[in-house]
Amino acid sequence: MDGSNFRPVSYSDTLIAFPSRRRAASASKGQPVLKFILRRIGASALVLLGASVLMFVLTIKSGDPLQDLNESNDPNRDALIAERTERMRLDDTWYERYWDWLSGVGGCFTGSCDLGVTVNGIDVLNLTQQAAASTLRLITLSTLLAIVVGVALGILTAIRQYSGFDYTVTFSAFLFFSLPVFWAATLLKEYAAIQYNNWIAVGQYAPWTIVIVGLLAGFLLQAVLGGSARRRIVTAATAFAFVTVVLFAFNALDWWRDPMFGIGGVLVVSAAAGVLVTALVAGLRNRRALYAALTTVVVGVIAYLVTAPLLVNEPSWLLLIGLFVIAVVVSVAVGAAWGGYARKQSMLVSGITGVITSIMVVADLLIAHWSSFLGLKSRPISTIGSQTPNFNGEFWERALDMGTQILLPTILLTLVSVATHSRYTRSSMLETLNQDYVRTARSKGLSEREVIVKHAFRNALIPITTIVAFDFAALIGGAIITEQVFGWKGMGALFQDGLRAVDPAPVMAFFLVTGIAAVLMNLLADIAYAALDPRIRR
Amino acid sequence: MSDIRNSNPDGQDFEPQISATGTDAVGLAAGGSAAPLPGEDKSYSQGQLVVRRFFRHRGALSAMIVLGIVIVVAFTSIGVGPIPGWWPKDYTLQYDKIGDGAPTWEYPFGQDTGGKDYFALVMRGTQFSLIIAFAVGIISTLVGTLIGALAGFYRGWVESILMRMTDVFIVIPLLAVAAVLGRMAGGNGILGLALVLGLVTWTSLARLVRGEVLSLRERDFVLAAQAVGTGAWRIITRHVLPNAVGVIIVSATLSISTAILLETSLSFLGFGVQPPDTSLGTLISEYQAAFTTRPWLFWWPGLMILTIALCVNFIGDGLRDAFDPRQNRSKD
Numbered sequence: 001m002d003g004s005n006f007r008p009v010s011y012s013d014t015l016i017a018f019p020s021r022r023r024a025a026s027a028s029k030g031q032p033v034l035k036f037i038l039r040r041i042g043a044s045a046l047v048l049l050g051a052s053v054l055m056f057v058l059t060i061k062s063g064d065p066l067q068d069l070n071e072s073n074d075p076n077r078d079a080l081i082a083e084r085t086e087r088m089r090l091d092d093t094w095y096e097r098y099w100d101w102l103s104g105v106g107g108c109f110t111g112s113c114d115l116g117v118t119v120n121g122i123d124v125l126n127l128t129q130q131a132a133a134s135t136l137r138l139i140t141l142s143t144l145l146a147i148v149v150g151v152a153l154g155i156l157t158a159i160r161q162y163s164g165f166d167y168t169v170t171f172s173a174f175l176f177f178s179l180p181v182f183w184a185a186t187l188l189k190e191y192a193a194i195q196y197n198n199w200i201a202v203g204q205y206a207p208w209t210i211v212i213v214g215l216l217a218g219f220l221l222q223a224v225l226g227g228s229a230r231r232r233i234v235t236a237a238t239a240f241a242f243v244t245v246v247l248f249a250f251n252a253l254d255w256w257r258d259p260m261f262g263i264g265g266v267l268v269v270s271a272a273a274g275v276l277v278t279a280l281v282a283g284l285r286n287r288r289a290l291y292a293a294l295t296t297v298v299v300g301v302i303a304y305l306v307t308a309p310l311l312v313n314e315p316s317w318l319l320l321i322g323l324f325v326i327a328v329v330v331s332v333a334v335g336a337a338w339g340g341y342a343r344k345q346s347m348l349v350s351g352i353t354g355v356i357t358s359i360m361v362v363a364d365l366l367i368a369h370w371s372s373f374l375g376l377k378s379r380p381i382s383t384i385g386s387q388t389p390n391f392n393g394e395f396w397e398r399a400l401d402m403g404t405q406i407l408l409p410t411i412l413l414t415l416v417s418v419a420t421h422s423r424y425t426r427s428s429m430l431e432t433l434n435q436d437y438v439r440t441a442r443s444k445g446l447s448e449r450e451v452i453v454k455h456a457f458r459n460a461l462i463p464i465t466t467i468v469a470f471d472f473a474a475l476i477g478g479a480i481i482t483e484q485v486f487g488w489k490g491m492g493a494l495f496q497d498g499l500r501a502v503d504p505a506p507v508m509a510f511f512l513v514t515g516i517a518a519v520l521m522n523l524l525a526d527i528a529y530a531a532l533d534p535r536i537r538r
Numbered sequence: 539m540s541d542i543r544n545s546n547p548d549g550q551d552f553e554p555q556i557s558a559t560g561t562d563a564v565g566l567a568a569g570g571s572a573a574p575l576p577g578e579d580k581s582y583s584q585g586q587l588v589v590r591r592f593f594r595h596r597g598a599l600s601a602m603i604v605l606g607i608v609i610v611v612a613f614t615s616i617g618v619g620p621i622p623g624w625w626p627k628d629y630t631l632q633y634d635k636i637g638d639g640a641p642t643w644e645y646p647f648g649q650d651t652g653g654k655d656y657f658a659l660v661m662r663g664t665q666f667s668l669i670i671a672f673a674v675g676i677i678s679t680l681v682g683t684l685i686g687a688l689a690g691f692y693r694g695w696v697e698s699i700l701m702r703m704t705d706v707f708i709v710i711p712l713l714a715v716a717a718v719l720g721r722m723a724g725g726n727g728i729l730g731l732a733l734v735l736g737l738v739t740w741t742s743l744a745r746l747v748r749g750e751v752l753s754l755r756e757r758d759f760v761l762a763a764q765a766v767g768t769g770a771w772r773i774i775t776r777h778v779l780p781n782a783v784g785v786i787i788v789s790a791t792l793s794i795s796t797a798i799l800l801e802t803s804l805s806f807l808g809f810g811v812q813p814p815d816t817s818l819g820t821l822i823s824e825y826q827a828a829f830t831t832r833p834w835l836f837w838w839p840g841l842m843i844l845t846i847a848l849c850v851n852f853i854g855d856g857l858r859d860a861f862d863p864r865q866n867r868s869k870d
Contacts, residue, residue: 043702044709046702047702047705047706047709048709050702050703050706051706051707051709051710054706054710054715055710055714055715055718058715058718058719058722059718061722062718062719062721062722063721063722174848174851174852174855175844175848177851178795178799178844178847178848178850178851179844179847180799180802180803180806180819180822180840180843180844180847181803182802182803182806182819182822182823182826183822183836183839183840183843183844186826186829186836190829190830473709473711474711474712476711477711477712477713477714478711478713480711480713480714480717480807481713481803481806481807484807495714495717496717496807499717499718499721499809507714507718510714511710511714514710514711514714515709515710518708518709519709
């Protein structure tokens with residue numbers, strides 16, 4: 001369970017933050033890194049090969065593939081048995097069948113992939129492509145969400161150790177990773193989907209719900225921000241007032257059924273996010289970073305106004321991705337232009353702000369289409385499937401449909417991962433906060449932000465990367481259950497159907513995808529290690 | 539100061555030098571405050587310190603009590619095998635249904651669709667799940683400790699082979715290999731299932747133990763033992779492993795909670811416990827369609843799984859704090 005010991009790295013005690021001349025170091029010693037990575041890939045390939053033998057043998061020995069035919073009363077039973085025996089090569093030894101499969105997979109390197117056929121003669125390669133696409137969509141989203149939320153929660157709980165907030169998050173984390181996923185899924189279907197769908201038909205909050213939500217928000221915020229008793233009360237009261245007023249206003253505007261966000265919303269939220277990012281990454285005293293962030297927001301909103309006709313009417317995914325890339329490039333360039341003495345910091349700040357602004361623009365477009373979407377699909381959140389059958393809407397309505405379908409499984413997968421990520425981040429942060437270099441940083445008179453973000457957090461990230469990498473691979477495995485409960489046709493279904501039919505081809509396809517994902521993620525973790533920790537780039 | 543106090547977080551009193559550190563730890567801890575608290579002027583062995591720290595962890599202590607109650611009730615209420623329990627109803631018999639079978643005083647967990655007493659059914663499922671979880675925990679701990687200790691102690695080709703083998707198991711998703719093995723072992727009853735699950739869940743422990751042994755084998759007391767001609771096996775069992783006991787115990791605890799979730803998930807998918815045996819996972823799988831009409835059939839087994847896993851996780855956390863007090867002392 002504890003991943004921090006997975007890679008023995010010799011930590012010296014005198015490590016101070018991070019040297020900024022990273023480029024110089026990696027340029028002069030680029031060769032060993034490449035060698036190291038190649039060696040890792042070689043070792044991983046051997047491990048994958050060994051695991052594939054194990055998996056193949058276990059699968060074909062796990063039952064009798066002819067069981068359903070042996071029990072059937074079909075008049076041409078014997079012919080069917082002979083046909084299946086022929087197709088699955090049941091008369092051959094396991095190594096002949098394995099070799100057959102392996103040479104088919106080996107064909108992938110020469111451009112002619114062959115993952116075999118299922119028990120019914122369907123081409124597995126095709127099935128795998130569809131299944132992997134739908135599973136990866138599910139996993140990627142929840143992994144990203146889980147990293148952001150989990151790491152943030154972990155840092156906050158480490159800073160506010162032994163506060164009410166810490167205890168609440170700790171208990172919830174334990175609760176979530178003790179949760180049987182298949183059981184929680186049914187609860188989620190009932191309370192987050194069915195009850196919500198009933199509620200959205202009216203779309204009004206009862207007054208007491210608003211009061212409770214406001215109280216909760218006030219309690220959470222004061223617990224996170226902390227401070228003296230008086231400051232806490234002020235924080236809680238402000239949060240309570242803000243939340244209740246907003247929710248009552250939403251009720252009055254019928255916002256939940258006919259929401260709007262608008263250019264103003266995009267501008268205000270993105271600007272607030274820009275200020276927050278600056279405060280966290282560079283500190284508000286760094287005016288150049290602040291101006292870079294705000295410029296990015298303004299440029300983003302202007303770009304939104306200019307491209308709006310393109311975006312509202314039937315855009316394509318490719319266009320969206322292209323615009324997103326341009327947005328990131330432009331915002332980084334804005335940061336570089338403002339930069340000055342801390343160019344990299346400004347670039348980072350405005351880059352993050354640019355990403356947030358882009359997300360806000362997409363959110364605005366989605367929100368604007370919510371009411372027409374409700375008209376097409378009156379019970380928006382579905383409990384089953386990855387797409388509503390026969391759903392005919394425009395681009396953004398289809399996007400909303402996909403979003404509402406993916407919502408429940410994503411929440412479930414995210415909750416479990418957030419629990420692990422926040423715990424690991426917390427303990428990793430606590431460990432670094434105890435180090436001498438953090439004490440040194442404090443005694444130099446650095447601000448608390450600099451101590452935590454630059455000195456503690458960057459070092460705490462090193463063990464966290466391992467966990468995230470392991471978790472991604474584990475999530476694909478764990479998605480077997482999530483997919484089953486939510487009726488997704490993904491890798492999990494492929495695996496289960498294959499295993500039930502004692503059919504090695506789909507099972508091995510599942511293994512191939514998860515195994516390669518695991519190897520790739522570990523490789524990414526290694527590279528991230530090298531980027532985060534200069535001691536590894538030897 | 540904190541460095542000295544924590545230099546041997548998991549040491550045992552097998553080595554004289556470590557007991558000495560244990561005594562120091564208390565002395566230093568008390569030295570900071572002006573008036574030593576009552577009881578802190580006494581010296582404790584490492585083991586006693588661990589026990590004291592564990593009992594001060596309120597969450598872990600309550601979790602232990604709750605888990606104890608669950609275990610006792612699950613095994614005494616309907617009895618084990620031929621031994622009868624104190625609960626008057628039998629899980630095989632169908633009783634007259636009261637209303638739609640909602641929980642009443644007579645049937646505290648309600649009745650299932652056929653009128654069976656659901657309390658007895660859930661207790662039986664809990665028994666099976668607990669047996670599997672503990673058996674898996676024990677097997678995986680034994681295997682993981684053995685492999686990790688051998689790899690860490692001998693290094694060289696032994697380590698290469700053992701650790702590559704571990705990698706092979708790690709690269710296959712746990713649920714997948716468990717499902718395949720569970721399908722194979724399904725016919726052999728719950729102990730067969732527990733055995734195969736134990737044979738796939740040892741990997742993380744093996745890596746942890748190896749890491750621990752790698753650092754322990756360089757310590758002076760191992761050198762001393764080697765110098766007087768102690769055999770490798772004896773060094774591993776008497777000198778190295780007792781010093782890694784903290785890591786092992788914590789990991790064993792957590793593997794029990796992994797095992798209970800793994801077993802229930804497999805049974806839910808139909809690759810785990812096979813009828814006529816039952817487990818909490820099969821109960822949920824059987825009655826999940828009844829959620830809207832008879833929610834109690836769905837709530838109870840899930841709550842039992844949640845309770846057991848939560849308690850075990852809390853106990854594991856308490857043990858980790860007790861064996862390795864570094865993390866919860868950041869601000870003293």
